[in-house]
Amino acid sequence: xxxxxxxxxxxxxxxxxxxxxxxxxxxxxxxxxxxxxxxxxxxxxxxxxxxxxxxxxxxxxxxxxxxxxxxxxxxxxxxxxxxxxxxxxxxxxxxxxxxxxxxxxxxxxxxxxxxxxxxxxxxxxxxxxxxxxxxxxxxxxxxxxxxxxxxxxxxxxxxxxxxxxxxxxxxxxxxxxxxxxxxxxxxxxxxxxxxxxxxxxxxxxxxxxxxxxxxxxxxxxxxxxxxxxxxxxxxxxxxxxxxxxxxxxxxxxxxxxxxxxxxxxxxxxxxxxxxxxxxxxxxxxxxxxxxxxxxxxxxxxxxxxx
Amino acid sequence: xxxxxxxxxxxxxxxxxxxxxxxxxxxxxxxxxxxxxxxxxxxxxxxxxxxxxxxxxxxxxxxxxxxxxxxxxxxxxxxxxxxxxxxxxxxxxxxxxxxxxxxxxxxxxxxxxxxxxxxxxxxxxxxxxxxxxxxxxxxxxxxxxxxxxxxxxxxxxxxxxxxxxxxxxxxxxxxxxxxxxxxxxxxxxxxxxxxxxxxxxxxxxxxxxxxxxxxxxxxxxxxxxxxxxxxxxxxxxxxxxxxxxxxxxxxxxxxxxxxxxxxxxxxxxxxxxxxxxxxxxxxxxxxxxxxxxxxxxxxxxxxxxx
Numbered sequence: 001x002x003x004x005x006x007x008x009x010x011x012x013x014x015x016x017x018x019x020x021x022x023x024x025x026x027x028x029x030x031x032x033x034x035x036x037x038x039x040x041x042x043x044x045x046x047x048x049x050x051x052x053x054x055x056x057x058x059x060x061x062x063x064x065x066x067x068x069x070x071x072x073x074x075x076x077x078x079x080x081x082x083x084x085x086x087x088x089x090x091x092x093x094x095x096x097x098x099x100x101x102x103x104x105x106x107x108x109x110x111x112x113x114x115x116x117x118x119x120x121x122x123x124x125x126x127x128x129x130x131x132x133x134x135x136x137x138x139x140x141x142x143x144x145x146x147x148x149x150x151x152x153x154x155x156x157x158x159x160x161x162x163x164x165x166x167x168x169x170x171x172x173x174x175x176x177x178x179x180x181x182x183x184x185x186x187x188x189x190x191x192x193x194x195x196x197x198x199x200x201x202x203x204x205x206x207x208x209x210x211x212x213x214x215x216x217x218x219x220x221x222x223x224x225x226x227x228x229x230x231x232x233x234x235x236x237x238x239x240x241x242x243x244x245x246x247x248x249x250x251x252x253x254x255x256x257x258x259x260x261x262x263x264x265x266x267x268x269x270x271x272x273x274x275x276x277x278x279x280x281x282x283x284x285x286x287x288x289x290x291x292x293x294x295x296x297x298x299x300x301x302x303x304x305x306x
Numbered sequence: 307x308x309x310x311x312x313x314x315x316x317x318x319x320x321x322x323x324x325x326x327x328x329x330x331x332x333x334x335x336x337x338x339x340x341x342x343x344x345x346x347x348x349x350x351x352x353x354x355x356x357x358x359x360x361x362x363x364x365x366x367x368x369x370x371x372x373x374x375x376x377x378x379x380x381x382x383x384x385x386x387x388x389x390x391x392x393x394x395x396x397x398x399x400x401x402x403x404x405x406x407x408x409x410x411x412x413x414x415x416x417x418x419x420x421x422x423x424x425x426x427x428x429x430x431x432x433x434x435x436x437x438x439x440x441x442x443x444x445x446x447x448x449x450x451x452x453x454x455x456x457x458x459x460x461x462x463x464x465x466x467x468x469x470x471x472x473x474x475x476x477x478x479x480x481x482x483x484x485x486x487x488x489x490x491x492x493x494x495x496x497x498x499x500x501x502x503x504x505x506x507x508x509x510x511x512x513x514x515x516x517x518x519x520x521x522x523x524x525x526x527x528x529x530x531x532x533x534x535x536x537x538x539x540x541x542x543x544x545x546x547x548x549x550x551x552x553x554x555x556x557x558x559x560x561x562x563x564x565x566x567x568x569x570x571x572x573x574x575x576x577x578x579x580x581x582x583x584x585x586x587x588x589x590x591x592x593x594x595x596x597x598x599x600x601x602x603x604x605x606x607x608x609x610x611x612x
Binding site: 037039040041043044045048091095098100101118119120121123124126127128130131132134135137138139140145146147148149150151153154156157158160161162163166167168169170171173174178187191 | 343345346347349350351354397401404406407424425426427429430432433434436437438440441443444445446451452453454455456457459460462463464466467468469472473474475476477479480484493497
């Protein structure tokens with residue numbers, strides 16, 4: 001089940017080419033899973049497509065597919081589960097961007113959904129993307145075994161709800177008034193983004209009927225790499241602001257929120273992110289050489305420029 | 307499987323007493339399923355509890371349990387699935403009440419969630435209730451067979467998404483500008499409320515491993531009784547406004563939206579609602595006397611005063 005020979009032969013060993021391939025495949029999958037509907041309600045589908053088909057790094061789909069590859073999962077099944085994860089990720093961005101939340105007008109250089117459509121449509125498009133994710137996971141096309149499908153649903157829901165992503169966003173909204181220390185910041189980030197990143201890895205393993213030890217190793221990898229990714233974001237936020245404005249302050253600092261940079265300093269944050277990437281890579285040891293692209297992904301998380 | 311002897315002995319034959327019993331049991335179940343969490347994110351759990359534990363008719367849980375009773379489903383399982391349906395119903399109310407949507411300050415005589423907490427918390431509480439519904443359905447405590455759990459998830463998601471409840475709310479928001487005829491209004495109401503009411507019946511049947519014929523009969527009953535319920539709402543909206551203001555105009559009419567009353571007239575709407583209740587009852591014929599409480603529920607839908 002976990003021998004190298006079961007990995008699909010056409011999986012590129014290089015992280016960046018695999019990330020690009022998954023990005024292309026993910027757009028095609030989401031396009032297929034979100035067809036237009038007849039009637040005026042198609043407006044919400046248009047907003048769902050606008051939110052989900054706009055690209056992004058597709059990090060979660062990559063992690064799901066790369067984890068699934070360790071267990072020889074057919075790529076078509078992995079892409080369905082990856083589409084479900086990406087729908088949840090995109091719904092969270094649509095709702096987080098709303099005026100009542102982070103109030104962002106732009107995302108990836110384009111108007112946010114509530115700017116392109118309107119607030120009501122944005123709320124509904126987020127709701128429907130979250131709902132559709134579970135439709136996709138519960139469909140026999142994702143896995144023939146109902147118990148596996150139910151487990152996929154349970155994992156994604158647990159990572160996304162009040163004990164995971166939504167709880168993290170709640171803390172983040174309150175964070176200006178909470179003066180979080182490093183432990184509090186870590187808990188916030190693990191909930192807000194780490195849980196869903198870890199779930200991406202777990203879903204790939206569940207599709208491959210992996211044992212608990214493999215599932216847990218991949219989830220631990222996901223938590224460490226997710227935190228590394230987030231700290232790198234804090235660093236980029238400061239360094240890109242510094243480049244543009246000449247001041248070492250970014251958006252989060254301006255909002256009065258604690259960040260890993262404000263807690264650890266710029267160099268301290270960079271060092272911590274690299275340590276986390278190494279921790280993430282160590283969790284992959286039980287998979288040997290086969291986990292090469294996942295190992296590269298952990299270091300990409302902290303070395304990227306955007 | 308469908309013989310009368312398998313119905314639990316302690317199910318009251320009287321609709322109103324069963325509705326009251328389910329209401330009490332539902333509150334206890336939701337209280338158990340939505341425990342407080344440690345940390346500042348408990349704010350979103352408080353908002354979820356505020357939204358879900360505030361009563362209401364509990365029509366959907368009643369329909370699920372009464373349908374499940376036809377197939378001898380243990381009440382504990384039915385109540386779990388009913389809690390999931392009710393979480394989805396309550397999430398939809400929280401989001402529909404938001405300023406960007408219907409902008410309501412009061413629901414059932416209490417401040418709406420965004421008034422009691424704030425808009426961001428209300429958006430997140432709705433998101434988390436929707437997510438938690440799938441956690442509940444996917445849990446082995448709801449049914450030991452994973453294929454049944456996955457089917458419950460698929461049915462609830464299909465009824466709640468862009469092709470169901472969310473699509474209906476999208477049409478409703480656009481409805482002022484759509485000048486819907488009776489067919490358009492029927493489609494809107496079937497999507498906005500009928501789908502989830504029909505799903506309540508279907509989930510009860512799925513828990514009981516019912517055949518397609520029984521499932522479809524219950525779903526058809528649910529669609530007809532849901533529409534009857536909605537038309538009765540339109541009638542009550544006008545008659546209570548007339549009693550208070552002396553004018554035969556209610557909130558929907560004031561908002562420029564077509565209603566069944568504006569399309570059929572007051573008496574025409576009442577007649578149509580009664581016909582639909584009779585249609586609903588006819589769909590229950592294959593269950594004979596055992597469906598007595600469901601039959602009573604259809605007539606309650608059109609004869610109630612609030």
